[in-house]
Amino acid sequence: MPREDVKKLLRSKFMPHIWCPGCGHGIIMHAILRALADLQIPKEQICISSGIGCSSRMPGYIDACTLHTAHGRSLAFATGVKMANPELTIVNVMGDGDGTAIGGNHFIHACRRNIGITAVVMNNNIYGMTGGQASPTTPEGAFAATAPYGAIDPVFDVCKLAEGAGATFVARATVANPMQCEQILKKAIEHQKKGFAVVEIVTYCHTQFGRKNKRSRPTDNIKYLKEHTVLKAQADKMSPDELKDKIVVGEFVNIETAREYTDRYNDVIARAQGKA
Amino acid sequence: MAQNEFWQGNKAIAMGAIAAGCRFFGGYPITPSTEIMEVMSEELPKLGGKFVQMEDEIGGIASALGASIAGKKAMTASSGPGISLKQELLGYGYIAEIPLVVADVQRGGPSTGLPTKVSQADVMQARWGTHGDHATIAYAPCSIPECYTLTIEAFNMAERFRQPVLIMADEVIGHMREKITIPEPGSFKVVDRKKPTVAPDDFIPYRPDEDDVPPMPAFGDGYRWHVTGLTTNEWGFPTNDAPDIDLKANRIIRKVERFRDEIVAYREDFMEDAEIVVVSYGSVSRSSLRAIRELREEGVKVGHFRPITIWPFPDKEIAAFSKNVKHIIVPELNAGQLVHEVERAVKGNCEVHGKSLINGELYKPAEIMSFIKEVA
Ligand SMILES: Cc1ncc(C[n+]2csc(CCOP(=O)(O)OP(=O)(O)O)c2C)c(N)n1
Ligand code: SF4
Numbered sequence: 278m279p280r281e282d283v284k285k286l287l288r289s290k291f292m293p294h295i296w297c298p299g300c301g302h303g304i305i306m307h308a309i310l311r312a313l314a315d316l317q318i319p320k321e322q323i324c325i326s327s328g329i330g331c332s333s334r335m336p337g338y339i340d341a342c343t344l345h346t347a348h349g350r351s352l353a354f355a356t357g358v359k360m361a362n363p364e365l366t367i368v369n370v371m372g373d374g375d376g377t378a379i380g381g382n383h384f385i386h387a388c389r390r391n392i393g394i395t396a397v398v399m400n401n402n403i404y405g406m407t408g409g410q411a412s413p414t415t416p417e418g419a420f421a422a423t424a425p426y427g428a429i430d431p432v433f434d435v436c437k438l439a440e441g442a443g444a445t446f447v448a449r450a451t452v453a454n455p456m457q458c459e460q461i462l463k464k465a466i467e468h469q470k471k472g473f474a475v476v477e478i479v480t481y482c483h484t485q486f487g488r489k490n491k492r493s494r495p496t497d498n499i500k501y502l503k504e505h506t507v508l509k510a511q512a513d514k515m516s517p518d519e520l521k522d523k524i525v526v527g528e529f530v531n532i533e534t535a536r537e538y539t540d541r542y543n544d545v546i547a548r549a550q551g552k553a
Numbered sequence: 554m555a556q557n558e559f560w561q562g563n564k565a566i567a568m569g570a571i572a573a574g575c576r577f578f579g580g581y582p583i584t585p586s587t588e589i590m591e592v593m594s595e596e597l598p599k600l601g602g603k604f605v606q607m608e609d610e611i612g613g614i615a616s617a618l619g620a621s622i623a624g625k626k627a628m629t630a631s632s633g634p635g636i637s638l639k640q641e642l643l644g645y646g647y648i649a650e651i652p653l654v655v656a657d658v659q660r661g662g663p664s665t666g667l668p669t670k671v672s673q674a675d676v677m678q679a680r681w682g683t684h685g686d687h688a689t690i691a692y693a694p695c696s697i698p699e700c701y702t703l704t705i706e707a708f709n710m711a712e713r714f715r716q717p718v719l720i721m722a723d724e725v726i727g728h729m730r731e732k733i734t735i736p737e738p739g740s741f742k743v744v745d746r747k748k749p750t751v752a753p754d755d756f757i758p759y760r761p762d763e764d765d766v767p768p769m770p771a772f773g774d775g776y777r778w779h780v781t782g783l784t785t786n787e788w789g790f791p792t793n794d795a796p797d798i799d800l801k802a803n804r805i806i807r808k809v810e811r812f813r814d815e816i817v818a819y820r821e822d823f824m825e826d827a828e829i830v831v832v833s834y835g836s837v838s839r840s841s842l843r844a845i846r847e848l849r850e851e852g853v854k855v856g857h858f859r860p861i862t863i864w865p866f867p868d869k870e871i872a873a874f875s876k877n878v879k880h881i882i883v884p885e886l887n888a889g890q891l892v893h894e895v896e897r898a899v900k901g902n903c904e905v906h907g908k909s910l911i912n913g914e915l916y917k918p919a920e921i922m923s924f925i926k927e928v929a
Contacts, residue, residue: 291779291790321753321775326619337779337790342772344622345781346615347645353579353612357619357627360603361577362773365623383615386608542603549598 279307282314288340295334299495301452301480302332305399308458308478309368310339312466315459316366324365326355328380330372331406331482332399349380352387355394363393363539366469373400374412377433381413388442391472392538395465396444398435398475401482409485416522420489436529439475445535446474448528452481453502457526464528471535479524556735562700562726563588565733566656567596569704570628572736574743575654576602577627579616581609581635584668585724586658589630610635614642614655621651622780624771626708630656632724633666636675637682644683645782646717647805650759650767652746654707656720658727661913670913671724673835674887679719680864686802688809689864690816691719693834697731702741703861709744710816714809715766721863723886725836725915749776758789759801765808809865818861819870823849827856829880829925832871832895834860837884837916844921853929863891868898875902880928884908884916904928 279287287310296302313323323341327333329348336343342365346354355369376384376398387394403421404410411421413433420427439447446468450458458478465474481487481498492498502524509527512520547553560568567589570578578593594604603620607613610631617627631639636657646653659675661667675682679691690710692703704720711718749756749768758778761767770776779789786797809816823845824830833841838859845855858874860867875881881903883892892907899905908924910916 288779290788320777322773324623324772337781341777343777343779344619344772345779345783346618347641347782350611350615350642353607353615354619354622356605356607356612357577357579357616357621358623358772359619360605360616361620361623361625361627362771365773382608383612386612539603542598546598546601549595550601 279310280314283307283310286310286313286320286340288338291337294338296331297484299483300331301401301498302335302399304452304455305397305458305478305480306335306338308455308462309397311459312462315463316466318366322365324355324358324367326351326358326367326369328371328375329406330375330404332370332372333375335370349375349378350383351375352380352383352394352396356387356390356392359392359394359539360542366466367394368397368466369394370397370399372405373398373402373414373435374404377413377435377438385438385442388439388444388473388475390538391443391445391535393469393472395469395474395476397462398477399480400435400477401480401486403482403486405482405485409482409489419486421486435477436475440530444475444530445472445532447530449477449479449524449526451479451502451506451524451526453499453506454526461528468531470537471533472537555737558733558735559730560697560733561588561728561730562694562697562722563658563728564592565697565700566630566704566720566722567592569701570654570708571596571600572701572738573626573705573708574745575626575628575708576600577617577620577625578604578629579607579620579627580613580629580631581607583610583632583635585660585727586630586632586656589656589658610638611642614639617653618642618646618651621653622772624774626652626712628654628656630658632658633660633662634664636678640682643717644685644687647683647687648685648782648784649780650715650769650805652711652715653717654704654711654720655717656704656722659721659723661911667913669724671836671915672886672911672913673723673837674890675721676863676887676890679721686806688806689719690714690809690862691721691864692861693721693863694726695835695838695859697729698733700726701733702736705741705743709742712744712746713766715746715769716805721835723835753777757787759785760787761804765804765811813865816862817865817867817870819867820859820861822857824856824858824874826854828854828878829882829928830856830858830874830878831921831925832858832860832881832883833885834863834891837886840916840918841884841921843918844925847918848922848925853925855925866894866898868894871895871898872900872902875899878903880904880906882906882908882924882928884910884921884924886910886915
């Protein structure tokens with residue numbers, strides 16, 4: 278059962294939720310809520326934004342200022358929200374398809390701008406909502422509704438993509454370790470003052486991906502994630518061959534000295550007004 | 554002291570937006586609209602407003618919608634291909650009821666078409682470009698002063714009705730320079746969106762007032778609410794319930810249609826005794842008026858009707874005069890888009906002659922004169 282302060286962040290009016298029983302997305306929502314509750318951010322100052330997908334239904338269930346946008350566009354909406362009101366704490370949640378396929382361009386540019394938004398990529402390696410089509414994170418060889426002979430497209434490494442594009446906080450966790458999710462999310466939300474934070478949370482879609490890839494029960498997936506997770510410190514000592522199929526978790530980037538975009542825009546305002 | 558300037562249409566649109574209280578612009582460069590964003594990048598920070606050059610047109614409209622949700626009057630601008638890209642999120646603005654102004658400085662198409670050439674081919678795109686049903690408000694300025702005043706009007710309507718409103722300029726109007734006397738602040742009306750008056754815990758986000766428009770708080774104002782592009786009930790909760798869907802789907806159309814008479818704007822010249830009427834808008838109306846003035850001197854009874862709002866379309870007004878005239882001529886810079894609306898309004902009361910020009914040029918007054926002479 279959720280803690281009292283966490284429960285207060287839920288919008289029970291919008292329940293029951295649409296997620297399949299046992300879907301990993303619920304674990305992520307709970308971790309986000311615990312992180313927000315621990316940080317004691319007033320609900321009125323929290324904006325949860327999302328695109329379209331199962332994962333992106335999350336904002337509806339959170340009692341804050343919530344924004345469910347169009348497929349792939351959430352970070353562009355959130356950029357406007359943050360520019361208009363930099364005081365807001367913005368957690369932008371999106372699926373792997375939402376964030377890295379249709380929304381890929383917005384994703385890399387939000388990283389580049391280093392705008393103060395915490396982006397959570399809920400990576401279940403598949404398009405869940407539309408019925409299990411391959412996404413840019415579907416592993417090579419895995420089966421999907423649109424990869425009946427096994428996927429051949431190479432996968433995106435969300436964290437490397439974020440790092441390469443300039444995000445100043447980048448980390449990964451899996452739903453098999455909700456406590457680590459919570460800890461990383463807390464740091465990522467706090468990092469918002471310094472800029473764009475990306476947290477990839479590896480999760481699962483047992484009904485779509487699982488059904489076609491011998492992981493049809495939630496427990497099969499948790500077990501898979503546990504068996505394949507490697508901490509970053511360990512991974513640093515492993516060979517590329519040993520790291521094949523492994524999910525490296527931990528913090529990859531944390532630039533303490535970064536300057537956030539709306540903060541830097543204040544310099545523009547000062548220059549335009551002749552005060553700098 | 555009234556101030557005179559010699560401005561380009563695009564600059565007048567940008568400055569009109571600022572006068573209306575616009576404090577956010579998100580956009581992406583595209584000819585012939587780009588100067589709007591260039592002016593915004595310079596002017597907005599002077600007033601503490603924000604400008605962001607986004608990664609594409611979709612980002613431009615998305616960021617503007619986001620800024621509007623967070624309480625700022627917001628705008629984006631584009632042309633042809635960029636407007637096409639914005640269509641999904643225009644729809645989002647209609648259904649989620651987000652005030653927004655979109656300037657469309659029209660160029661030739663389809664696709665990349667004619668980047669630097671004039672057209673009026675987005676008339677139907679503006680009305681039906683996004684999927685689903687909604688009401689459209691779109692202004693077609695024909696001069697630099699109108700670029701300024703109609704942009705203010707567009708913001709007022711966007712705020713009042715909580716939806717996107719379009720400025721349908723065209724390349725000639727956007728790039729032309731002309732004298733403008735800047736209206737004094739305070740000499741024109743500025744409308745701000747209605748805010749809720751109830752306590753946050755009693756707030757029902759999409760419960761409309763008597764005017765069919767729900768009050769709108771901003772994110773960060775102390776209210777918590779859900780914004781979505783899904784069809785929702787009054788609570789903003791996604792619904793599949795036919796009665797709830799009915800309510801929402803019809804209300805977003807009705808809220809504008811009810812006030813149609815207050816929104817529709819047009820101008821009539823030489824109409825008192827006209828037997829022939831030219832209906833034209835935007836840059837074309839300038840050539841038409843020149844032609845009509847000359848023909849009046851020759852004694853031809855020709856008048857001019859100019860829709861200023863192309864949406865809602867001034868159909869009632871056209872129907873009214875169509876009973877007293879023999880011919881209506883509709884020259885436009887497309888293959889015949891607004892002429893269908895004219896025909897619909899006229900209902901056979903008189904003859905309607907559509908004229909189309911799609912070679913990137915503007916009608917010369919002499920060409921319009923010859924259309925009039927053909928039927929006179
Ligand atoms: C413009 C557009 N294209 C396609 C869709 C259809 N669509 C809805 S959800 C979705 C996939 C969502 O997958 P993902 O982002 O991975 O999230 P998940 O459902 O797996 O959580 C797609 C393609 C849409 N809604 N809008
Ligand atoms: S389809 Fe997959 S991602 Fe969507 S709710 Fe069900 S398990 Fe979760």
